[in-house]
Amino acid sequence: MTPRSDGWEVDVDDLVIRLDGVGVRRGRTSLLSDVNWSVELDERWVVLGPNGAGKTTLLKMASTEMHPTEGTVDVLGERLGKANVFDIRPRIGLCSGALLNRIPGDEQVRDVVVSAGYAVFGRWREEYDQMDTDRAQELLELLGVAHLADREFGTLSEGERKRTMIARALMTDPELLLFDEPAAGLDLGGREDLVARLSTLALDPDAPASVLVTHHVEEIPPGFTHGLLLREGEIVAQGLLEDVLTEDNLSKTFDQDLELRRNGQRYFAQRRS
Numbered sequence: 325m326t327p328r329s330d331g332w333e334v335d336v337d338d339l340v341i342r343l344d345g346v347g348v349r350r351g352r353t354s355l356l357s358d359v360n361w362s363v364e365l366d367e368r369w370v371v372l373g374p375n376g377a378g379k380t381t382l383l384k385m386a387s388t389e390m391h392p393t394e395g396t397v398d399v400l401g402e403r404l405g406k407a408n409v410f411d412i413r414p415r416i417g418l419c420s421g422a423l424l425n426r427i428p429g430d431e432q433v434r435d436v437v438v439s440a441g442y443a444v445f446g447r448w449r450e451e452y453d454q455m456d457t458d459r460a461q462e463l464l465e466l467l468g469v470a471h472l473a474d475r476e477f478g479t480l481s482e483g484e485r486k487r488t489m490i491a492r493a494l495m496t497d498p499e500l501l502l503f504d505e506p507a508a509g510l511d512l513g514g515r516e517d518l519v520a521r522l523s524t525l526a527l528d529p530d531a532p533a534s535v536l537v538t539h540h541v542e543e544i545p546p547g548f549t550h551g552l553l554l555r556e557g558e559i560v561a562q563g564l565l566e567d568v569l570t571e572d573n574l575s576k577t578f579d580q581d582l583e584l585r586r587n588g589q590r591y592f593a594q595r596r597s
């Protein structure tokens with residue numbers, strides 16, 4: 325058992341991510357320092373911070389792509405540096421721009437999703453199992469792109485591509501979902517559609533633990549439960565979203581005098597005039 329900030333104790337087996345005294349350095353540059361953070365099975369976290377705050381670095385450790393310079397990182401009960409990352413990665417659904425760019429433009433949308441079950445991109449054998457094809461279809465429907473299943477991935481709009489990537493990430497029934505700036509580059513309609521779909525996912529009690537990295541409070545989907553605010557590699561605040569997302573914390577994080585408004589479960593921020 326390990327103590328939590330609210331006084332309760334949590335079984336370490338229930339921790340999906342655990343960072344203990346984590347620091348990441350490159351030469352003399354400190355990308356992250358003294359980060360203590362954990363994510364439980366039923367939590368949906370937003371990691372918020374300005375450019376260069378260390379958000380992607382944090383997500384790279386959660387996706388086992390990067391090891392810390394100091395401290396320890398456990399993902400899905402496995403310690404980075406000791407466990408074989410190739411055993412952990414299939415248990416994680418990752419949606420990032422880098423991954424999206426690796427998908428060949430001529431892949432059929434349906435294949436982009438179904439091939440995740442085989443840890444490859446595109447069609448690599450003549451027939452997939454019917455169960456997998458059905459599951460891919462179900463996920464395309466959930467993300468509102470089923471009508472595009474026969475199209476080539478490269479012909480989709482940015483928003484459609486992102487929704488296809490989320491369907492792909494869900495295909496393997498992951499135990500952890502990671503989103504790196506999912507709404508970046510989307511127009512207002514595309515952003516709102518994505519936020520709504522991520523919200524549906526976040527509110528599903530059977531959905532896996534999730535971590536979403538963003539620069540914008542407007543992109544926080546209702547249903548996300550926790551927030552981690554990062555600035556210059558250090559944690560400004562972390563905990564329940566409604567406790568953490570305050571004008572004071574946000575102003576410190578972005579080094580500006582910010583006004584924060586809440587409309588239902590959505591947040592909006594602007595500089596105080």
Ligand SMILES: Nc1ncnc2c1ncn2[C@@H]1O[C@H](COP(=O)(O)OP(=O)(O)OP(=O)(O)O)[C@@H](O)[C@H]1O
Nearest residue numbers: 350353355373374375376377378379380381382539
């Ligand atoms: N290999 C490296 N060597 C030196 N500095 C690095 C290296 N990799 C990243 N950095 C720096 O570390 C800081 C944190 O980078 P990171 O990509 O984690 O930030 P971020 O919060 O995701 O930023 P953004 O919102 O712009 O994507 C940045 O200032 C970046 O320039």
